[in-house]
Amino acid sequence: MRGAGAWAPLCLLLVAAAQHSRPQLSERPVFTCGGILTGESGFIGSEGFPGVYPPNSKCTWKITVPEGKVVVLNFRFIDLESDNLCRYDFVDVYNGHANGQRIGRFCGTFRPGALVSSGNKMMVQMISDANTAGNGFMAMFSAAEPNERGDQYCGGLLEGPSGSFKTPNWPDRDYPAGVTCVWHIVAPKNQLIELKFEKFDVERDNYCRYDYVAVFNGGEINDAERIGKYCGDSPPAPIVSERNELLIQFLSDLSLTADGFIGHYKFRPKKLPTTTALPVTTTFVATTSLKPTVALCQQKCRRSGTLESNYCSSNFVLAGTVITTIPRGGSLHATVSIINIYKEGNLAIQQAGKNMSAKVIVVCKQCPLLRRGLNYIIMGQVGEDGRGKIMPNSFIMMFKTKNQKLLDALKNKQC
Structure with missing residues (x-):
C-alpha cells in the first residue's frame, strides 16, 4: 500500500501537465x-495515469516536432514492474x-535522463503483460535545435x-x-568499427x-548484443564491432558525477579469413565473435579437479x-541471475534493485551444458568485455545448499 506522501509528486506533476497542455x-x-x-x-502518459496501468496492453505514441528540429523526451515519473x-x-x-533504432528500454522506478532523437520524429511504446505493478509513466516532449544540445543533450547518429x-x-x-546519451555509429556494410576511449572517468x-x-x-540496446558495461577511471580496452553498427549508451543517475570521457572511432575493412587453424590453447577475446575450433569442441567434455583445486585458478x-x-x-550466450558471488575478478555484474546478473559465454555450446532454470556453481575466466x-574444462556443477x-x-581463502 502506498503512503499518502508518495502521491504528492504525482499531484504536482499533474498540475504542471494541466497548466502546460491546457493553460x-x-x-x-x-x-x-x-x-x-x-x-x-x-505530454504523454500511460493509460489512466496516475492510476495503475491496465494489463496485456500495447500502446504506441508517435511524436512529430517541426521539420529541422529534434525531439527531446524527459520522463517526469516512471513506475513499472521491475525486472533486471x-x-x-x-x-x-x-x-x-x-x-527505427531503439534509443532505450526502461522499467522499474529509475527515471532516465533526457532522450534525444536524431530527427524530428520519435516513437514511444509501452507494453504490459498479464501481471501489472505500478502507476505507469508520464513524460514531456519538446522540440530542440540539433546544434543546441551542447551542455544538456548528447548522442546522435555518426x-x-x-x-x-x-x-x-x-x-x-x-x-x-540524470543524463542518457546514445550514439549510433553506422559504417558501410563491408566495414567494421574500431572504438577507443582516450580519457575515462x-x-x-x-x-x-x-x-x-x-x-x-x-543498432539497438539489446542485452544479448552487449559487448561490455564500464565505469571507474580506467579506459576500457579498444573495442572492434562484429558488424557495421555499434551503439554506445551513457547513463548517469541523479547523484554523484565525475569528469566523464572522450572517445574516438574509425571505420576499418573486415579482415580476410585466415586458413590457419587456431591452436587448442587459443585465448578467445569476447569483444569479437567467438568461433571455437573444431579441435577444441571435440575434446572430451568433463570437468577436472575439485571445487577447492579450481577456485584459485578461476577469475x-x-x-x-x-x-x-x-x-x-x-557458442552459447547465457544470462545468470546471481545467488551468491564468491570471487568476482573483472566479471561485469548488472544490478536492478536487489537482482544481480552476469553474462557468460559457453565457448562450445554443448560443453559444459547449461540449462535454463537450473542452479549451478560456475567457475571460469573473464573476457576483455567483462563476460x-x-x-570445456571449466569447473561447473549443480548448486545445492x-x-x-x-x-x-573458499571465499576467505588467500590464493
Missing part, C-alpha cells in the same frame, strides 16, 4: 493508450516512427569514417546528473549500477540460476 483549464489531463502528437511540446532485463512491463523509445563522442560539459566540468561502482557506459553490437566463482540461453554460432568465458559452507570457506 485555460485546471482539470487533470486524461491519458489514453497511444496517440499521434505534433507541435513544439506536449525489463522483460515484462516496459517502455521502449525509438528514433523515427517505423523500423556516419563519418572517423569521429569523436564525449559526455556533456567535457572537458570543462563534470557531466550532469565515470562514477566508480563494483557493479556499474549508477553511472556507466555500455557498448552494443548492432570468477559464483552460484546462480541460468535465466536466458541464446545459441550464437557454435565470463566457460571452456550443502555446497554453501565449503564455498563460504
Whole structure:
C-alpha cells in the first residue's frame, strides 16, 4: 500500500501537465493508450495515469516536432514492474516512427535522463503483460535545435569514417546528473568499427549500477548484443564491432558525477579469413565473435579437479540460476541471475534493485551444458568485455545448499 506522501509528486506533476497542455483549464489531463502528437511540446502518459496501468496492453505514441528540429523526451515519473532485463512491463523509445533504432528500454522506478532523437520524429511504446505493478509513466516532449544540445543533450547518429563522442560539459566540468546519451555509429556494410576511449572517468561502482557506459553490437540496446558495461577511471580496452553498427549508451543517475570521457572511432575493412587453424590453447577475446575450433569442441567434455583445486585458478566463482540461453554460432550466450558471488575478478555484474546478473559465454555450446532454470556453481575466466568465458574444462556443477559452507570457506581463502 502506498503512503499518502508518495502521491504528492504525482499531484504536482499533474498540475504542471494541466497548466502546460491546457493553460485555460485546471482539470487533470486524461491519458489514453497511444496517440499521434505534433507541435513544439506536449505530454504523454500511460493509460489512466496516475492510476495503475491496465494489463496485456500495447500502446504506441508517435511524436512529430517541426521539420529541422529534434525531439527531446524527459520522463517526469516512471513506475513499472521491475525486472533486471525489463522483460515484462516496459517502455521502449525509438528514433523515427517505423523500423527505427531503439534509443532505450526502461522499467522499474529509475527515471532516465533526457532522450534525444536524431530527427524530428520519435516513437514511444509501452507494453504490459498479464501481471501489472505500478502507476505507469508520464513524460514531456519538446522540440530542440540539433546544434543546441551542447551542455544538456548528447548522442546522435555518426556516419563519418572517423569521429569523436564525449559526455556533456567535457572537458570543462563534470557531466550532469540524470543524463542518457546514445550514439549510433553506422559504417558501410563491408566495414567494421574500431572504438577507443582516450580519457575515462565515470562514477566508480563494483557493479556499474549508477553511472556507466555500455557498448552494443548492432543498432539497438539489446542485452544479448552487449559487448561490455564500464565505469571507474580506467579506459576500457579498444573495442572492434562484429558488424557495421555499434551503439554506445551513457547513463548517469541523479547523484554523484565525475569528469566523464572522450572517445574516438574509425571505420576499418573486415579482415580476410585466415586458413590457419587456431591452436587448442587459443585465448578467445569476447569483444569479437567467438568461433571455437573444431579441435577444441571435440575434446572430451568433463570437468577436472575439485571445487577447492579450481577456485584459485578461476577469475570468477559464483552460484546462480541460468535465466536466458541464446545459441550464437557454435557458442552459447547465457544470462545468470546471481545467488551468491564468491570471487568476482573483472566479471561485469548488472544490478536492478536487489537482482544481480552476469553474462557468460559457453565457448562450445554443448560443453559444459547449461540449462535454463537450473542452479549451478560456475567457475571460469573473464573476457576483455567483462563476460565470463566457460571452456570445456571449466569447473561447473549443480548448486545445492550443502555446497554453501565449503564455498563460504573458499571465499576467505588467500590464493
